[in-house]
Amino acid sequence: MSAVPIVTGGAGFIGSALVRALLAGGAPRVTVIDNFSSGKHENLVEVADRVDVHEVDIRDFEAIAPLFTAGAMVYHLAAIPSVPRSIADPVPSHEVNIDGTFNVLRAAREAGAKRVVYAASSSAYGDTEVLPKLESMRPAPLSPYAAQKLMGEYYCSVFSSCFSLETVALRFFNVFGPRQDPNSPYSGVLSIFMKCVLAGTAPTLFGDGEQSRDFTYVEDVAGLVIKAATAEGVSGMVFNAGNGNRYTLNETWKLICAIHGVEIAPNYGPPRAGDVRDSQADVTAAVRCLGHAPRFTFEEGLRRTLAWYAESG
Ligand code: UD1
Numbered sequence: 001m002s003a004v005p006i007v008t009g010g011a012g013f014i015g016s017a018l019v020r021a022l023l024a025g026g027a028p029r030v031t032v033i034d035n036f037s038s039g040k041h042e043n044l045v046e047v048a049d050r051v052d053v054h055e056v057d058i059r060d061f062e063a064i065a066p067l068f069t070a071g072a073m074v075y076h077l078a079a080i081p082s083v084p085r086s087i088a089d090p091v092p093s094h095e096v097n098i099d100g101t102f103n104v105l106r107a108a109r110e111a112g113a114k115r116v117v118y119a120a121s122s123s124a125y126g127d128t129e130v131l132p133k134l135e136s137m138r139p140a141p142l143s144p145y146a147a148q149k150l151m152g153e154y155y156c157s158v159f160s161s162c163f164s165l166e167t168v169a170l171r172f173f174n175v176f177g178p179r180q181d182p183n184s185p186y187s188g189v190l191s192i193f194m195k196c197v198l199a200g201t202a203p204t205l206f207g208d209g210e211q212s213r214d215f216t217y218v219e220d221v222a223g224l225v226i227k228a229a230t231a232e233g234v235s236g237m238v239f240n241a242g243n244g245n246r247y248t249l250n251e252t253w254k255l256i257c258a259i260h261g262v263e264i265a266p267n268y269g270p271p272r273a274g275d276v277r278d279s280q281a282d283v284t285a286a287v288r289c290l291g292h293a294p295r296f297t298f299e300e301g302l303r304r305t306l307a308w309y310a311e312s313g
Pocket of ligand 1: 081120121122123172173175186187188189190192203204205206207211213272275276
């Protein structure tokens with residue numbers, strides 16, 4: 001029998017989608033490590049009988065180490081995942097995103113885990129001259145968060161080369177979908193757009209709204225993460241986990257309004273510090289080496305997401 005997979009951050013928006021995908025794909029049980037800072041028990045409610053939830057913090061090595069087992073696949077998604085939060089309050093972000101990642105890698109290595117798949121970030125690229133962004137481009141982080149996530153990648157690569165722990169890092173590109181929490185000052189922009197359109201209120205776009213993102217539907221990301229766990233010949237490598245397209249915030253808000261059948265002009269505010277201007281993934285390597293095959297167009301993802309927010313309202 002294969003070891004039970006471990007998902008750090010498994011009660012979060014992306015982590016819980018991954019847990020559901022693992023169970024749907026045949027895993028009999030999943031171990032979740034989450035400190036519930038942004039994770040929620042309700043995210044796992046339909047699968048609660050097949051999930052072993054440990055409310056522990058990845059900053060606490062002694063607490064997490066006993067949960068790692070030989071041969072286990074480790075999916076490391078726990079993080080403080082916000083650019084502006086890392087600027088407003090850099091210490092917790094640093095501790096969770098760098099020290100916590102080190103602890104997870106160390107625990108995985110000491111237990112003899114099979115592989116660690118790490119949720120890296122496309123923010124590592126910063127502003128590149130050329131789009132789409134290719135893994136071979138030189139990283140240029142613009143925020144503490146981006147630097148922290150990049151350090152996590154470097155640690156993954158070093159654990160692979162120095163300690164023979166298999167690792168794969170996936171640079172997530174603006175993941176969106178059901179269960180993304182719209183209620184924090186650091187919420188992802190699409191969750192805020194969903195909340196606004198359903199309430200009939202205008203969102204505030206930071207800057208001119210012409211910044212663009214490669215919004216990627218959460219189920220496509222979960223699918224790719226699982227593929228990265230079994231792909232061969234990729235240990236120590238970094239791949240883009242995106243959709244391959246990009247939309248400006250102005251276009252995106254208009255599209256959401258059109259799907260919902262309303263017309264609401266957005267407000268505009270000052271640009272946000274640490275913001276990347278444009279983001280778009282080159283997915284060639286992920287397709288070739290990991291079998292990446294996104295199933296959801298942006299519009300389909302938006303429809304599904306909007307339907308979920310409307311129902312769970
Ligand atoms: C997002 C993720 C980050 C991930 C990265 C990968 C979140 C919260 N952050 O960062 O974890 O690693 O993508 O690419 O999901 N904006 C507004 N109005 C708002 C909120 C945001 O105009 O009310 C703008 C921001 O200034 C930014 C864009 O929307 O230009 C996206 O912001 P955000 O959703 O916070 O994500 P990223 O910073 O791109």
